[in-house]
Amino acid sequence: MDMKTQNKKLSLKEKYRLLTRDLAWEPSYQSSDDIFPYIGYEGIKIHDWDKWEDPFRLTMDAYWKYQAEKERKFYAIIDAHAQNNGHLNITDARYLSALKIFLQAISPGEYSAHKGFARAGREFRGVGTQVACQMQSIDEIRHAQTQVHALSNYNKYYNGFHAFAEHRDRIWYTSVARSFFDDAMSAGPFEFMIAIGFSFEYVLTNLLFVPFMSGAAYNGDMATVTFGFSAQSDEARHMTLGLECIKFMLEQDPANLPIVQGWIDKWFWRGFRVLGLVSTMMDYMLPKRVMSWREAWNIYGAENGGALFKDLSRYGIRAPKGWDHAEEAVDHMSHQFMLALYQWKFGTAFHVWIPSEEDMDWLSKKYPDTFDKYYRPRWEHIKKHEAATGAPFNNFGLSKLCQCCQLPTVFTEPGDPTLTCHRESEFKGEKYHFCSDGCKAIFDNEPEKYIQAWLPMPALMRDPVDGDLGAWMDWAFLKDGQDNGDFATSQDRENFERWRAQSTSNQ
Amino acid sequence: MSTVFIALQANEETRPIIEAIEIDNPEAVVNREPAMVKIDAPGHLVINRETIEEQLGRSFDMQELNINLITLSGNVCEDEDSLTLTWRT
Numbered sequence: 001m002d003m004k005t006q007n008k009k010l011s012l013k014e015k016y017r018l019l020t021r022d023l024a025w026e027p028s029y030q031s032s033d034d035i036f037p038y039i040g041y042e043g044i045k046i047h048d049w050d051k052w053e054d055p056f057r058l059t060m061d062a063y064w065k066y067q068a069e070k071e072r073k074f075y076a077i078i079d080a081h082a083q084n085n086g087h088l089n090i091t092d093a094r095y096l097s098a099l100k101i102f103l104q105a106i107s108p109g110e111y112s113a114h115k116g117f118a119r120a121g122r123e124f125r126g127v128g129t130q131v132a133c134q135m136q137s138i139d140e141i142r143h144a145q146t147q148v149h150a151l152s153n154y155n156k157y158y159n160g161f162h163a164f165a166e167h168r169d170r171i172w173y174t175s176v177a178r179s180f181f182d183d184a185m186s187a188g189p190f191e192f193m194i195a196i197g198f199s200f201e202y203v204l205t206n207l208l209f210v211p212f213m214s215g216a217a218y219n220g221d222m223a224t225v226t227f228g229f230s231a232q233s234d235e236a237r238h239m240t241l242g243l244e245c246i247k248f249m250l251e252q253d254p255a256n257l258p259i260v261q262g263w264i265d266k267w268f269w270r271g272f273r274v275l276g277l278v279s280t281m282m283d284y285m286l287p288k289r290v291m292s293w294r295e296a297w298n299i300y301g302a303e304n305g306g307a308l309f310k311d312l313s314r315y316g317i318r319a320p321k322g323w324d325h326a327e328e329a330v331d332h333m334s335h336q337f338m339l340a341l342y343q344w345k346f347g348t349a350f351h352v353w354i355p356s357e358e359d360m361d362w363l364s365k366k367y368p369d370t371f372d373k374y375y376r377p378r379w380e381h382i383k384k385h386e387a388a389t390g391a392p393f394n395n396f397g398l399s400k401l402c403q404c405c406q407l408p409t410v411f412t413e414p415g416d417p418t419l420t421c422h423r424e425s426e427f428k429g430e431k432y433h434f435c436s437d438g439c440k441a442i443f444d445n446e447p448e449k450y451i452q453a454w455l456p457m458p459a460l461m462r463d464p465v466d467g468d469l470g471a472w473m474d475w476a477f478l479k480d481g482q483d484n485g486d487f488a489t490s491q492d493r494e495n496f497e498r499w500r501a502q503s504t505s506n507q
Numbered sequence: 508m509s510t511v512f513i514a515l516q517a518n519e520e521t522r523p524i525i526e527a528i529e530i531d532n533p534e535a536v537v538n539r540e541p542a543m544v545k546i547d548a549p550g551h552l553v554i555n556r557e558t559i560e561e562q563l564g565r566s567f568d569m570q571e572l573n574i575n576l577i578t579l580s581g582n583v584c585e586d587e588d589s590l591t592l593t594w595r596t
Contacts, residue, residue, distance in 0.1 A: 012569075012587045055583040058570070066573045073574075206578055210514060210543070217542035225542050229516050232577045240583045290541055304580050307509030310596045311582070 197242025
């Protein structure tokens with residue numbers, strides 16, 4: 001006789017409870033405080049870890065199934081891209097600069113996030129939190145790997161892709177993203193969740209991955225679109241985790257509110273500064289642009305961030321301190337930073353260029369109140385200078401670096417785009433420089449932390465470089481005349497144009 | 508009312524999902540951008556499994572959304588029958 005078995009499908013909620021919550025146990029021969037020693041010192045009070053909600057209710061078995069599906073799709077396209085000379089389908093070789101910045105500054109950040117979530121998953125007490133962090137840790141290493149794989153195909157043909165790990169550690173503009181992640185990884189577990197789950201995922205990745213990847217599609221780069229969207233499909237889950245973590249802290253104890261608000265202020269500003277790099281990629285480096293940095297900000301920063309803070313106002317959260325300053329800075333930052341990159345182009349492992357007349361007309365249409373008034377004249381001046389001297393316009397002076405965000409202090413005062421913004425603080429007899437009130441406030445709150453920051457400019461003066469530019473390039477794995485300088489005279493441009501011509505003829 | 512949104516990759520798998528979202532959310536605005544489709548709605552958006560299954564002609568697991576999801580905005584609530592996005596203000 002056949003046995004009758006109950007074959008009812010579990011509901012999502014039941015399955016999540018069985019495969020996640022039931023993995024927890026109460027320790028008997030060790031105290032919980034000894035097992036989780038880091039969850040108290042930041043001052044966050046948690047009374048009931050079971051109140052943690054994962055709205056996606058993703059269990060490990062479903063996680064593996066869907067991630068495997070994403071990987072299969074990803075590698076099918078990466079193979080096709082390599083087999084069909086996909087690198088010659090991009091609009092033109094200027095586009096590669098955006099990819100190089102991505103690989104040197106952003107992909108290592110994914111790896112840092114992987115390490116950080118592995119740690120957070122161990123340090124948090126609730127099992128729902130542990131499982132969500134564990135999944136995110138695996139996601140992040142997948143992102144680093146798929147990005148390196150996708151871009152390795154470009155490394156076969158073009159300069160500047162060969163040493164991203166060293167560039168990440170030794171070049172100046174990459175230290176902006178590096179310091180963001182170092183700051184997050186050396187914070188406590190709750191602050192880490194705000195830094196990455198909230199600031200990086202909710203504020204940054206939408207601006208980085210969505211319009212930029214849509215832009216990659218516009219520029220014919222199927223490899224990057226694929227890793228971008230494949231990564232971003234995980235980000236939707238990460239953003240939700242970041243938002244849930246904020247709500248969880250705020251619901252657990254009213255005393256958590258001022259701590260959480262302080263972290264939101266800090267990490268919004270840190271994230272916004274990292275976006276300085278992204279803004280130049282969107283406004284200047286995509287030969288074919290899907291939207292301006294300003295337009296992307298309106299959708300994913302102002303509108304989406306605004307909705308989030310309005311929603312959180314029921315807990316007493318207000319918009320971050322730097323919010324209004326950011327809104328004003330959006331019309332200036334890509335121009336100010338691209339002009340900086342252009343004059344320090346001997347020290348970048350990617351190419352830059354003076355925008356063409358057509359590109360400048362586009363910029364003045366997108367930035368009607370700022371571009372023609374403040375930035376077109378500066379580009380014209382550089383053009384004239386180069387025509388008169390016959391030499392590239394380079395600035396061999398070293399800029400002050402912000403001790404917090406590590407950007408050169410090239411941004412301007414709120415309310416006056418003609419005056420460079422500069423702040424300083426003194427700590428134990430030493431003077432420290434900042435690019436903005438936001439960065440100074442972050443330093444002043446934790447000076448002992450930020451005085452330990454590794455800064456790229458002092459590295460230039462130390463052994464084995466000792467202030468010698470050529471020695472610095474060797475040390476930074478930057479090949480002079482190949483990786484750096486103006487796009488117009490670059491090997492990348494020459495090779496791309498030659499190969500593209502070959503691909504449409506039989507010569 | 509703040510805008511909630513969901514963005515999906517533009518491909519054959521998402522076409523019926525987008526149609527289902529349009530059916531269930533008459534106020535939603537569908538923006539077709541390069542390689543992606545971004546759907547905005549005032550305050551609230553619901554994605555129903557049943558509507559997707561009608562468009563798709565086969566059974567559908569809500570968690571399949573994960574594969575082609577690019578980004579979203581709003582508080583998420585998901586079970587086996589639907590996924591909703593909400594801003595409370």
